[in-house]
Amino acid sequence: MRPTSPVVGGGLALLGLAAAASALFIPLGPGGDWGARLFPLMAAGTMAFAGLAEARRTAERSLMPGAPVIPVVLLALLATLYVWLMGRVGFLISTAAIVPPTLWLFGIRRPLPLAIAALAVPLALHLAFFRALGVFPPSGQWFDLLDLSPVL
DSSP: OOOOOHHHHHHHHHHHHHHHHHHTTSOOOTTSOOHHHHHHHHHHHHHHHHHHHHHHHHTTSOOOTTOSHHHHHHHHHHHHHHHHHHHHHHHHHHHHHHHHHHHHHTTOOOHHHHHHHHHHHHHHHIIIIIIISOOOOOOOSSOOHHHHOSOO
16 A cells, blocks of 8 residues: 555545535425435545544655645545536436546546446435435436436
8 A cells, every 4th residue: 555645634634524514505305304415424524534544644654745635636626516516417417427537536447337337326326325215315406317207
């Protein structure tokens, strides 16, 4: 495993806090519950704690030149874009659009696995959360694929 810098962990922690703040702008569910906000808030909190743990783990080491800060910044931009897109075009389209560039940042570069993930991840999350658990996504203001299909 390649050693990292405390800057990377701090960046992840800040990204998690920013994602949590962004998730608070997701509209409440039909009954006034936090259903649509719950998963993004849990993911953001996990990211913030993991970032703090990484920063603490590497704090005793000196900052290394060339630390991978750019992927952290790109991931923060993708997270912000995801939250923004979800409010505009709904869960399915925004997730399908964000999964491939996110996986690309983590090293998956082949087009076929990226295309399969763009379709499989939104479908799997939709089935797990919205069908099995009854947690519904926020509707898109501009367009929402769920409005077009009674099957989904």
